Amino acid sequence: MQIFFHCLNSHPLRPEGPPFLERWDAVRLIGRGGFGEVHEVRTDTGVTCAAKTLRLPLQLGDELPSVSTEIHRAVESERNLCRLRHPNIVRFLHIAQPEPAAVVVFMELLDGRTLERFIDNKPLDEPKIRDFSEQICRALLYLHSRQPPVIHRDINCSNMIVRADNTRIKLIDFGLSIKLEQSVSHMSASTQSPKGTLNFMAPELLGAGESDSVQYSRESDIWAFGCSVFQMASGARPFANARSFLEMAQLIDRKGAPALPNGRSAELRDFYSRCTAKDRKRRRSAQELLGHEFLTGGKLKTRLLSSLFGAGN
Numbered sequence: 069m070q071i072f073f074h075c076l077n078s079h080p081l082r083p084e085g086p087p088f089l090e091r092w093d094a095v096r097l098i099g100r101g102g103f104g105e106v107h108e109v110r111t112d113t114g115v116t117c118a119a120k121t122l123r124l125p126l127q128l129g130d131e132l133p134s135v136s137t138e139i140h141r142a143v144e145s146e147r148n149l150c151r152l153r154h155p156n157i158v159r160f161l162h163i164a165q166p167e168p169a170a171v172v173v174f175m176e177l178l179d180g181r182t183l184e185r186f187i188d189n190k191p192l193d194e195p196k197i198r199d200f201s202e203q204i205c206r207a208l209l210y211l212h213s214r215q216p217p218v219i220h221r222d223i224n225c226s227n228m229i230v231r232a233d234n235t236r237i238k239l240i241d242f243g244l245s246i247k248l249e250q251s252v253s254h255m256s257a258s259t260q261s262p263k264g265t266l267n268f269m270a271p272e273l274l275g276a277g278e279s280d281s282v283q284y285s286r287e288s289d290i291w292a293f294g295c296s297v298f299q300m301a302s303g304a305r306p307f308a309n310a311r312s313f314l315e316m317a318q319l320i321d322r323k324g325a326p327a328l329p330n331g332r333s334a335e336l337r338d339f340y341s342r343c344t345a346k347d348r349k350r351r352r353s354a355q356e357l358l359g360h361e362f363l364t365g366g367k368l369k370t371r372l373l374s375s376l377f378g379a380g381n
């Protein structure tokens with residue numbers, strides 16, 4: 069079995085501490101992303117979990133010790149992720165920095181597939197959209213009402229995993245790569261262009277000029293969630309043909325978020341429009357969305373039907 073990383077752990081093992089003493093071994097490769105790969109790993113304390121390795125791109129002229137310090141600072145500021153406990157959020161176990169420009173995020177190992185693959189270019193039916201939307205809204209409410217609020221920064225259908233039984237959905241990934249890359253690009257004095265999944269980026273992020281620092285917010289998470297609702301309802305990513313920030317910004321400026329396909333209910337259309345208001349101040353919060361009739365009405369209907377016809381008995 070391949071030795072994956074070796075990291076001398078200075079803390080004795082604590083319930084909240086790292087899931088290893090010194091090392092962990094890769095059991096299998098789960099998948100590759102833009103910045104690295106995710107493995108199933110087994111640690112020297114017998115824990116089986118998922119480990120996402122992020123390798124940060126270094127620029128010519130970067131000084132390794134300063135880069136390492138910047139990354140360390142960014143990692144420290146993200147440690148609060150390990151305190152999150154929610155049924156619709158992957159459990160983060162530990163974040164390590166085994167090499168100056170490499171970070172490993174240890175997480176609960178999930179059995180399932182991404183929402184992107186679950187959708188597989190085919191629209192979902194409305195009860196399923198309702199069910200998944202409600203679960204994601206609950207996760208967002210939990211994150212956004214923490215002190216300080218936790219902003220996901222990279223909500224999209226590839227960053228949600230549908231459990232193998234197709235009932236539970238969980239948010240993964242938390243834009244950590246965005247935060248880490250920003251810390252490095254800030255070092256190399258390159259421009260602070262927004263990072264993340266282009267099709268799901270809120271208009272205020274696309275509009276940020278070179279001198280503005282990019283502000284991810286609760287509202288930009290809600291816009292991205294609205295884009296995921298679009299993908300569930302249509303089968304395709306929004307703005308599927310857009311190739312650049314400028315093109316996206318122009319499209320949204322002219323027409324706003326793309327219309328849902330015909331045949332979708334008025335409640336779903338209204339719900340989607342509340343998530344994707346161009347003006348971020350007019351977007352609904354996760355709390356408000358949970359009270360929207362698209363989510364609450366469906367439940368009433370189901371309850372009414374089961375009381376009339378005894379469904380589920």
Ligand SMILES: Nc1ncnc2c1ncn2[C@@H]1O[C@H](COP(=O)(O)OP(=O)(O)OP(=O)(O)O)[C@@H](O)[C@H]1O
Nearest residue numbers: 098099100101102103106118175176177178182245
């Ligand atoms: N905790 C986990 N348990 C099981 N599988 C996971 C877990 N986290 C991620 N994965 C899977 O690993 C694969 C690669 O994930 P990764 O986040 O690297 O991809 P990505 O979203 O394309 O990456 P990036 O956002 O860095 O560009 C995906 O198929 C994802 O579903």
